[in-house]
Amino acid sequence: MTTPAPEAHISIRDLTMAYGSFVIQRDLCFDINRGDIFVIMGGSGCGKSTLLRHMLGLLAPAAGDILYSGQSFTLADEQAQHAMRRRWGITYQSGGMFSAMTLAENVALPLQLYTPCSRGEIADIVAYKLALVGLAGYQQYYPAEISGGMLKRAALARAIALDPEILFFDEPSAGLDPISSRLLDDLILELKESTGATVVLVTHELPSIFAIATNAVYLDAASRTMIAYGSPTELRDHSDQAVVRQFLTRGSNPGEPTEPAARSGNE
């Protein structure tokens, strides 16, 4: 990172998340800096998707606040929330592609809504975005007609349609083969480099965490709060929490700092 003083783009302040009376996580407090590739880690069911849904404003916090560039999302009125959301691109864990529309229509929808582009221009942008994720020529396919991995990439194409400032991904590489998964990592890195976007992602893929993430938070299911924050390599080698070291080394040899086998040197 060449930026001298990192600037907080998203701040989570004392956030408590609950479904009814069932608390998922409490007292979350951390910053996501502008230009970060930020990973939310944790065991299955610890509340990663739930945290993401809070950040997206789909669920209201039980307590605490979420700030975007210093402005509270929770307290903002509908108009302001709308304006903030327009600068985001999102992919969901189970796709979230509109099944009644072709891939081209899916990607074109945000462009039709929020840009003054003509039909022809939109078609060109759609073709470009689909090509970017390796789906050139699939414009007229319906989501049900392509494979799960292709669906993930199509969702990514829709998420980047408006060149967003913040990209949220819920498990973008789950279910992808190692090569596609690596290509997706490269794409995320490339997008970040070229547009300066902040990327927030939920993932379990250790190779991809070490390859692209600059910062991370670990949510613990047992204590229901965050127990580690920092760069993943740093956490793997020096975290004071055994669980975190164990998570980042796939459970092997929690005591000893080890060299990762799957570090893909693409810097």
Added chain:
Amino acid sequence: MSDSSAGFQLVQQSDHSALLTLSGDWLQGSRAGSFAALSQQLHQATPESLVVDGAGLGQWDSTLAAFLLRCHNHCRQEGIPFTTRNLPAGTDKLLRLATAVEPHRQTAEPRGSWLAALNPLTVIARSTDLIRESLAFTGELSIALARLVVGKSNTRFEDFRHFCYQAGPEALGIISLTSVLVGMILAYLGAVQLQQFGAEVYVANLVTIGILREMGVLMTAVVMAGRTGAAYAAQLGTMQTNEEIDAITTMGISPMEFLVLPRFLALLVAMPLLTLYADLLGIVGGGIVAGGMGITPLQYISQTEQALAIHHLAVGLIKAVVFALLIAVAGCRAGINSGRSSAAVGQAATEAVVTAIVYLIVADAGINIIFQQIRF
């Protein structure tokens, strides 16, 4: 090697701990250890710690592991230390695996029993909730409609066209069948009574008024509630499961405008047209029966002309519009509020049909009373 002394023995030690010695073959069907008996003994002894010794064990399978797990959980519950010694290596490892993750404690509200479902208070509370939700939903729908009128809505015309096709032409087959049959049923019912007075020819009046004011539109609405209302609930419920509705919301589009409005408008257009079609076929169905009873087609047509008044037709069409709203609200509300699983989608579809039919009948009764009062 069948060891007759397969079982356990609990011995109280001098230092307030208890020693549980296991012996013999712990195999399925050997009835080596019943935890109930041990738990009784433990309750009487109230030891400060429990040590399990497996030195005397012979053969063993999951029965032993299950027994040990129950001992472990009991000790955890009572807060007393649990240690093992001389256990076969395998069981020790399995026990550690089985106890690595704390059992999930249910904090969600207990699922209602079927008795609670019959409790009149809960039934009333649930129905008032449902009505309140439906009213709120109708309010949101009106706001979306207003935005459409001022041209600020995100409703897609293509969707509207698609749903019109689904709700209109595709429904013609089933509507034809039901309305002809309902016309025939009405004619039979009337003919039997009217014959006693030698007034068979008035069957035509009865069928016409009955179909136009009541049966044509009601049967159409019931068919549409089962066909289209349930389809809406299933479509929207599946979109909820797929996170499609989340995607729409975060894209800054109101699901009301984007998903509900085109469906509602399609029904609003389709219902009056289908009702007219059903009226026509119902009268034809009545004519078939009348013909079978010796009334000539000419007689039937002229009687029908006499009875056919524009206000009867209007009553049917007004009902059609109201019913379209009710079916759309019942179907879309159930779908949008659906849970995120396939079971929940099924439940949403059921709820859509049941609430729609209840709303239809209540509204029909209400409208009839009003028209009766104003003599329309």
